[in-house]
Amino acid sequence: MSVLSNMRPVDEREFARVLAEAAATGTPLEISGGGSKQSIGRPMQTSATVSAKAMRGITLYEPSEMVMSARAGTSLSQIESDLADHGQMLAFEPAELGPLMGGEPGQATIGGVFATNFSGARRVSIGAARDHLLGVRAINGRGEIFKSGGRVMKNVTGYDLCRGLSGSWGTLAVLSEVTFKVLPMPEDTATLVLLGLPDEFAVEALCSAMSSPFEVSGAVHLQAALAARLEHAGLSSQGKAVTALRVENFTKSVRYRTDRIKNLLKAYGDIHELDRDNSLLVWGELRRLSVLRGGEGPVWRISTAPAAGPKVVAAISAYMDCRAFYDWSGGLVWIEVLATTDAGAADVRRVIATHGGHTTLIHAAPEVRAAVEVFQPLEPGLERLSRKLKAAFDPAGILNPGRMYPGF
């Protein structure tokens, strides 16, 4: 298998040939982008790694139409810097997992961003990566190149494979080119901070701000132990939990809206304000998940109804020592737990089953990830459909077999 190891096809056709050959010979492949999220998922038994990294380049950028296309291997950092040159951005703030996984920042590729559908703080107001994907070109496990969607904002022509492939972790098809919606960067940004709130109150405050007409674009709460790890000295030195709300808009609107939100939340205590520069620092840091870095313990990522967030954390805390970072106004919880043989999987899953939602073991030693379900186990009906979907795209089972679920 040495011929096959570590290939980097430079274009879609070459990639398709590799996959067709692997399908013919039943050779399981690990599909990678920049490798920043390589250690997420179940460890796989594959014969070779094929990287999309050499398929690079921005192929279309129309700022006035808010649309960009890029080959899947284009680095996220290049895309974001080109967008910034035109005052635009990826509105869903793709989470930067590299540092958390022990790698360098800036390694992610745009294909990996959509294949994993990991979105950052703004997801709560503006949608996920999958909501911004307009079109894809991809190669399935038969080595066939196909497309779906396009470059326009509205498109219901045929089934929606853009959504279908988002978050499929390279197990259905390899994205070769993606077209996505971009948005203007806001003129101004401010952050309101509450200190020392218990989780329950914090999430209540976040939810009531989210339920206001003032378009909060980020709503997070860090327990004191994690807030202490913030690089932003002004916040980390407080020794208290940090609850933060972001408002982005034209300057005048930011002023008006932060005032209104302060008024709305005054019962929760003193409200501090971060200016634009400080806001950008803090939200940038949150996006890199730097508060989870350095911890040796396993990290879980939990998606639940926002109001259930603190209940989930309280219930898990009854079983194990855990530290929580709430995003999405409580609906996304990153928790760090102590390293054990199963990373607390049995208890964490039981808690989720009670409160609703799903959870992924983002960071843990390979032997732990091999022993427990990394992704949320599916109900039998969903599992059957997912298995069949996998077989429809990749009948030979060559694309990241077993990465998401055992057996497919």
Add this chain to the structure above:
Amino acid sequence: MRFVIYHVGASGRESADDTQTPWGPTMPLALPEPDQVVMRQREAIVEDLRRLVAPGGIIGDEEGRRAYETDALTAYRRVPLAVALPTSTEEVSRLLRYCHANDIKVVARGAGTSLSGGALPAEDALVIAVSRMTRVLGIDTMNRTATVEVGITNLGISEAVKAQGFFYAPDPSSQLACTLAGNIGMNSGGAHCLKYGVTTNNVLGLKLVLMDGEVIDIGGRHLDAAGYDLMGLIVGSEGQLGIVTEATVRILRAPEGARPMLIGFNSSETAGRCVSAIIGAGIIPVAIEFMDKPAIQVCEAFAKAGYPTDAEALLIIEVEGSTEEIADLLNVIGGIAGRFAPSVLRISQSAEQSAAIWKGRKSAFGAIGRISDYYCMDGTIPLGKLGAVLVAISQICDKHGLKVANIFHAGDGNLHPLILYDANDEAEAERAEKAGEEILELCVTSGGCLTGEHGVGIEKRDLMRVQFTETDLAAQMRIKTVFDPKWLLNPAKVFPLDGRETALEAA
């Protein structure tokens, strides 16, 4: 032009005044031959079906069935085998299990306002209409979700959460009549989707009944469902993957205020360039709607909204926020528009005026339907091509000796050219169809697509190859086979009738 006062087809739905049924041209689209075995057993099947649902839940008589023979693409009519009006997920499940076991085709239906023939029945198919499943199951303002049975109308959701100050964002013009079920079927959009997204961006959870009767739950009140994005595949699948019975949708707090402005231009092309300039300046209004002169005149006569009837093109631009924010933003937009020599620039001065402005826009199809038959197109194009495409559309219609009224969601490039013609004139109807095809091909070659929000249905089924290769289509059809291996759900739609076998064999 012949003036027709036209009537809503007897399609068994409470149709709002402004969601009247247009007449599509009498197109020669092939529909599959009905299964004679099933047809012959109709009486017995109806008897069986009656045992599966509460009394009154099955319509078997000719007249009753005829009420469901079409949707808003009324050129096509097929009286269904029977119609079921289930009141629960369990009933839907029993019906599907029976149909699956007996190889009976099924067409899911909401309110039947589809403009692409998506809800058109077949003579050998059971129509399952969810119109009796309208309960609101839960409103959760803390988590900003509402859980409903999908037979509720689109507007019904907003109405249910209005007292708490919330609304459901996607707002098709047909929102008074159309159901969430149909919105999910078509991934419907609306005027305010520029800011808030379309249906797929606003659904968090679904209860789906598969063709074999199995009930599955996807997602919930949390964001981003676990595993593969099956919800993303189901939304917009035109009733071909399963029947949705319940959904959890995202609800949003209503803005403090909203206000539209009207900007008239001396040419459509200038209006198009103005739209690009506004978006290029980093401003995303909540809506940017476009009308050309024929549309302006008809809508003004209907709604008395104060539209400038001498303008060649009109933009309705709406922004949201506090009174002061609105004033500031409209001011900036007015400044940008000023660079394009607008003939009129008028800000709505009252809630009544705003309502009239939107009434005119949202009843545009109905208003035009009062004066002529029309064929409604739904392509999307890249915004930068707007000017050129508008010129080309008028050339196409001129060539065929037809008039066209253009109404569309300009902010996201979703065009609705309405080709006016006389349905009683067969030759003209044929020309309208031809012009429509040419317009859609133009949209695709301009970098856009066949349908932005109305769906493929039967109407655009045979044009799919203009946009997709065989491999592209096979990738989609295999998904149909995953969910519905016997292809019993709404099978005559979306995919060209030929070429299905290879995709099926490959699956």
